[in-house]
Amino acid sequence: MSKVLYLNGNIYTMDVQVPYAQAMAIDAGSGRILAVGTNDEVRREGGQNAELVDLRGRTVVPGFIDAHIHLLATAYRSQRIDASACTSEEEVAELVRSRAATTPVGQWIQGSHWDRNAWPNANFPTRASLDAAAPDHPVALSSKDGHLLWVNSRALELAHISAETPDPETGAILRDGSGEPTGVLQEADATRLVFDVITPPDPTLSRQLMEQSLAQLQRSGITTIHDIEDELSLNIFSQLRDEGKLGVRVQMIMPRQLLHKMPELAISNGENDLLRVAGIKIFADGTLGSQTAAMLHSFEGSPGNRGILAIPEQEMMDTVRVATEMDLMVAIHAIGDRAARVALNSIEQAQKSLLMKGDASTPVKRLRYRLEHVQLIAPEDLERMRRLGVIASIQPFHAVADRDIAERYWGKRYRRAYAYRTMHNMGIPLAMGSDAPVETFDPLNIIYAATIRRDPATKRPPWLPDQALSVVSALGGYTLGAAYAGAEERQKGSLSVGKLGDAVVLRDDILRVEQTHISENGVQATILGGQLVYGSL
Numbered sequence: 001m002s003k004v005l006y007l008n009g010n011i012y013t014m015d016v017q018v019p020y021a022q023a024m025a026i027d028a029g030s031g032r033i034l035a036v037g038t039n040d041e042v043r044r045e046g047g048q049n050a051e052l053v054d055l056r057g058r059t060v061v062p063g064f065i066d067a068h069i070h071l072l073a074t075a076y077r078s079q080r081i082d083a084s085a086c087t088s089e090e091e092v093a094e095l096v097r098s099r100a101a102t103t104p105v106g107q108w109i110q111g112s113h114w115d116r117n118a119w120p121n122a123n124f125p126t127r128a129s130l131d132a133a134a135p136d137h138p139v140a141l142s143s144k145d146g147h148l149l150w151v152n153s154r155a156l157e158l159a160h161i162s163a164e165t166p167d168p169e170t171g172a173i174l175r176d177g178s179g180e181p182t183g184v185l186q187e188a189d190a191t192r193l194v195f196d197v198i199t200p201p202d203p204t205l206s207r208q209l210m211e212q213s214l215a216q217l218q219r220s221g222i223t224t225i226h227d228i229e230d231e232l233s234l235n236i237f238s239q240l241r242d243e244g245k246l247g248v249r250v251q252m253i254m255p256r257q258l259l260h261k262m263p264e265l266a267i268s269n270g271e272n273d274l275l276r277v278a279g280i281k282i283f284a285d286g287t288l289g290s291q292t293a294a295m296l297h298s299f300e301g302s303p304g305n306r307g308i309l310a311i312p313e314q315e316m317m318d319t320v321r322v323a324t325e326m327d328l329m330v331a332i333h334a335i336g337d338r339a340a341r342v343a344l345n346s347i348e349q350a351q352k353s354l355l356m357k358g359d360a361s362t363p364v365k366r367l368r369y370r371l372e373h374v375q376l377i378a379p380e381d382l383e384r385m386r387r388l389g390v391i392a393s394i395q396p397f398h399a400v401a402d403r404d405i406a407e408r409y410w411g412k413r414y415r416r417a418y419a420y421r422t423m424h425n426m427g428i429p430l431a432m433g434s435d436a437p438v439e440t441f442d443p444l445n446i447i448y449a450a451t452i453r454r455d456p457a458t459k460r461p462p463w464l465p466d467q468a469l470s471v472v473s474a475l476g477g478y479t480l481g482a483a484y485a486g487a488e489e490r491q492k493g494s495l496s497v498g499k500l501g502d503a504v505v506l507r508d509d510i511l512r513v514e515q516t517h518i519s520e521n522g523v524q525a526t527i528l529g530g531q532l533v534y535g536s537l
Contacts, residue, residue, distance in 0.1 A: 002029045004530050005046045006537075007039050009055035010509060013495040014062050014479050024060075025050065026501035031529025033501045053537050058524060059509045061475060062495050063223025063502035064443040065482035067393050068372055068433030071217075071225060072233045073146075075209035076201070077437045081111025083141065088119050092141065093129040100134035108198050109134055112142040112437070114150065117289050117405045124174060127152045127183025140194055145287040145438055149191040151183050159194045161185075168193075170310045187286050187308055210236050217248050218534040220442050221504030221523040224249040226433065226486055228281050228331070230258070234265065241275045247533050249502070251486050252277045253331050256311075256319050262328060278486060279329025279368070282319060283310040285339035288375060289405050293336030296378065300411035306338065313342050320346040321353055324367060329487065331370040331393065337413075340377040344384050351388065368487045370431070373398065376410060376417045382426060391429045391485045394420060394477070396450035396469075397439040403463040414464075420450065421467045430469075431485035432477035443478055447510075448519035450474040456519040471511055471518070501530040505537065 004026050011021040025034040025046035035045030083092045092114050099109050116122050130139045130152035138155040163179040171190030174182045185191045227250055240246040265277050286292025286308050291299050294307040323330050332343040347369045370391040399418035406414040434441035450469045453462040483493025492500045507522035525535030
């Protein structure tokens with residue numbers, strides 16, 4: 001049967017014209033919604049010979065859209081050392097020692113999620129502890145935020161990094177008093193020196209891990225992701241799509257370094273295609289935890305340290321302008337207030353340049369400019385975001401995970417950080433995501449963090465509760481807001497006639513259940529284009 005009628009439901013459509021419904025009909029052939037309304041209305045519109053599914057009063061919302069994720073990196077995490085639970089440099093080194101005992105001599109040992117801010121003295125680690133733990137293996141461990149790389153002497157040797165190696169223009173090699181590298185590299189231009197010499201991952205394993213992560217997305221009710229990665233991920237997604245095994249819609253946002261290749265990376269879009277290359281990602285700065293976020297004023301207790309601009313301002317201007325002329329989405333990572341200002345300068349200049357050219361074929365209103373993270377931004381730049389129509393691509397779990405270091409490194413400035421309600425009230429479009437593997441990609445946990453302003457796993461009081469979003473607003477950011485950020489609001493984000501039939505069935509009513517229990521709600525089923533891809537009904 002080509003039509004599926006979902007009846008007796010509690011459907012929140014996220015469509016202001018028809019916000020609530022009892023039933024919906026989806027054409028399984030096209031994957032499009034045919035009707036939304038009461039049981040009787042949908043039966044009439046759905047016609048005869050349709051498959052009938054009794055929702056038995058369960059709640060249905062549009063499929064969740066994660067607007068910021070790194071899925072292959074998330075997949076790799078299961079195969080590498082996970083230092084997230086470590087409370088000292090020594091504990092991490094012990095994990096490395098254990099892995100070295102089962103790893104052939106000379107092979108790379110990799111890992112992630114060490115967090116010096118969770119250690120008693122918050123000092124940067126050194127290569128000495130890794131040298132003692134794994135003298136016969138090169139070791140490379142990414143920090144929790146991915147902006148620091150901790151390596152041992154063998155890794156430095158393979159990367160040809162020594163006291164004579166100059167710091168890259170937009171990164172740093174931390175050094176001791178004699179100028180020798182300590183084993184910590186800051187930001188991509190420095191960490192790339194090591195990543196360029198690491199043995200590439202096995203393609204078969206990469207695909208297997210990606211398939212496992214895609215299945216986890218389906219179990220979480222996620223039907224679309226904006227994946228911020230490179231050609232390796234794109235190639236895996238393409239293979240899976242061609243074999244009918246993708247099961248999640250993917251919109252790729254590629255590194256700015258691939259801007260010149262974007263025309264050849266374009267994916268043909270059919271009526272119900274699963275894969276699209278949408279735009280580019282630009283790093284304007286680093287992160288809060290690494291103290292590399294680009295700041296208008298120094299970090300608290302660190303005079304003169306205003307972080308790192310990850311790209312020269314003129315280069316960013318040129319990149320954003322060219323991407324605009326190519327009709328590409330522009331997503332700019334901006335955590336510090338200086339980074340946000342530089343990013344907005346580039347966006348404003350690109351918009352002015354386009355208008356001056358009078359290019360009617362690429363109207364500004366169709367383009368999507370996004371600031372990723374927007375963790376700290378000056379009030380006047382918030383107003384500029386609103387005026388320029390720039391989207392705030394936010395990851396609410398960062399707000400509850402970063403609360404201590406925000407207060408430590410930003411001082412009084414933390415009171416205007418992660419200002420989600422302020423942005424929402426100003427009319428700045430919000431798109432929500434996870435930034436996995438940095439944090440969880442579970443949408444219900446993230447909605448909890450956005451609305452309660454604390455980690456559901458802790459009993460701490462809410463942090464900056466005046467910036468909490470309502471459940472409706474948070475749900476909107478994970479559906480229609482994220483669709484808008486991907487320039488796909490006409491295709492998805494709400495359960496509306498003509499849109500793709502992507503939905504998630506929840507055990508409890510997300511708008512009526514007590515807010516403190518939102519994260520405990522269970523995903524019963526995930527529907528993609530009218531097809532059940534997870535669960536049972």
